[in-house]
Amino acid sequence: MNKILISILFIGMILSTHLTFAQTDRPGCKDHPLFTRMEEYYISDCEYKEFAAHEFIDPVTKKEVVVEGHYFYIIYDIKEELEVKKASLRW
Secondary structure (H helix, E strand, O other): OHHHHHHHHHHHHHHHHHHHHOOOOOOOOOOOOOOOOOOOEEEEEEEEEEEEEEEEEOOOOOOEEEEEEEEEEEEEEEOOOOOOOOOOOOO
């Protein structure tokens, strides 16, 4: 009986340590349907609007253009417990 109880406590301790160790996505957030998430990252913040408008300057005509449609704002952060090189953009 003691061996079973000790085994259950040990397994529970391992599982609870793993669950608190992993960082999870912010509730209500999900990946964009067209992009695959990079390994070892989680969503720390997001915002989605069914319809929004944003103004841009057309680089060719130098005129203001309004683009309307779905709005996705997703912030990915690297999981803190991992010692992984952060991704960067290089042009």
